[in-house]
Amino acid sequence: MKKYLVLLTCWLAVGCGLNSDGSKSDKVTEKYVEDRAKLVDSYAVVRGTYRGTLNDGQKEYPIELALYTLEEKAGVDSNGETVIRPVLYSRYRRLDVVVADTIMNARYIAESGELILSNPSAKSADEIQSVNAKLNGKQILGQVNQIKGVLGLLNVQLTSRDVVSAGEGDQNEINNRLRAQLQAIAGTYEGRVVPSPGVADEFPIQVQLFVVDMNSSAGVVPTLVGHYKRLDDELNVAEQNMAVVYKPETNPPQLNLQSASNNRASPYMVVMNGTLVDGVAQGRLFTQKGYVGDYEIKRK
Numbered sequence: 001m002k003k004y005l006v007l008l009t010c011w012l013a014v015g016c017g018l019n020s021d022g023s024k025s026d027k028v029t030e031k032y033v034e035d036r037a038k039l040v041d042s043y044a045v046v047r048g049t050y051r052g053t054l055n056d057g058q059k060e061y062p063i064e065l066a067l068y069t070l071e072e073k074a075g076v077d078s079n080g081e082t083v084i085r086p087v088l089y090s091r092y093r094r095l096d097v098v099v100a101d102t103i104m105n106a107r108y109i110a111e112s113g114e115l116i117l118s119n120p121s122a123k124s125a126d127e128i129q130s131v132n133a134k135l136n137g138k139q140i141l142g143q144v145n146q147i148k149g150v151l152g153l154l155n156v157q158l159t160s161r162d163v164v165s166a167g168e169g170d171q172n173e174i175n176n177r178l179r180a181q182l183q184a185i186a187g188t189y190e191g192r193v194v195p196s197p198g199v200a201d202e203f204p205i206q207v208q209l210f211v212v213d214m215n216s217s218a219g220v221v222p223t224l225v226g227h228y229k230r231l232d233d234e235l236n237v238a239e240q241n242m243a244v245v246y247k248p249e250t251n252p253p254q255l256n257l258q259s260a261s262n263n264r265a266s267p268y269m270v271v272m273n274g275t276l277v278d279g280v281a282q283g284r285l286f287t288q289k290g291y292v293g294d295y296e297i298k299r300k
Contacts, residue, residue: 028077039086042110043069046088046135049163051095052156054144059251062095065140065156067106067115068163090117092128092144097248098178102128108135115140122147126250171219179222181248182211185255185276186224190231191297193285200293204231207257207272207281207297209244226257228270238268252277 046067053060069086077083088106104117117131125148133142138158144151186209194202206229214223226242233239240259247254255276259269267288272295274283279299285292 028079029081032077032081032083036085042108043067043086043088045110046108046115047163048158048161050140050156051159052140052154054152054154056152056251061152063154063156064091064093064095065154066091066093066163067108090131092117092131094249098174098181099247099249104128104131115142175220175222179211182222182224182246185209185246185279185299186211187299189281189297189299191281191295193293193295195293202293205229205285205295205297206231207242225260228257228259228272238270240268240270242270242272246276255281255283 047069048067050065050067052063052065054063067088067090069088071084072087074083074085088108090104090106092102092104102119103121104119107116107118108114109116113135115131115133115135117133119127119129122129126146128144128151129147130145131142131154132145133140133154140154140156142154144154189207189209190204192202192204208227210225210227211222212225213220215221216223224244224246226244228238228240228242229236230238241261242257243260245254245256247256252275255272255274257270257272259266259271261269269288271286272281272283273286274281274295280296281298282296283294285295
């Protein structure tokens, strides 16, 4: 009987995954540590800050690409322990303009050097949707894609193994860059609106652009605002404060203005949709009645 009890005890110890000291088997933990080490070693090769250019076939733009890891939960193992693994991400940034960074999921295949970046939040046709690239030593070469098609060819070189990941940037530094970008186009612009032939006479206008600090979810942020007036309006009844949307990342840069009151029923409501290149803004002007004419205004 004692013989059977000894055999049964040994069988239970083996079946329940117990070590000779009675502790639970750590093979699951050993496998976790091994898999984690492989990931860390793989990502160490690609992790870092890269700088270079994006060539869209017409122009080159300065680009910074950062590849970094974040520790994320990946389930629970058979021991009931939380599994935490490093996950690779990328931050794509234009250096010539201040626009929102594109944060993408990343997959690096060490065997081939392939680097695949994907932006799951991309919705509009102009947003970056993916990057298909290869790591060759300290250089990344690849293709940047928007939803509407190929944006251009990326060529960046490793500049540092240090990385500032998403959310770690200094807001003061971002605000300083943004303020400098907006101050570069602030000022007084004057020109004329030319309606369709036979509809109305052309008339002179003035648009002033100012940089002001405004509260937002990110704190106090430099913001572009405008003021519109007709220079032939002696009573100034058509003067309007304007909300401004400036998109320097487009080619050519877009500059759109709309009456700040946003009251489309107002007879003085003004909308100006156009571009801004080298101090000259061109586009189409609308009022509550619809299209009025094309405009061209130059910074004084």
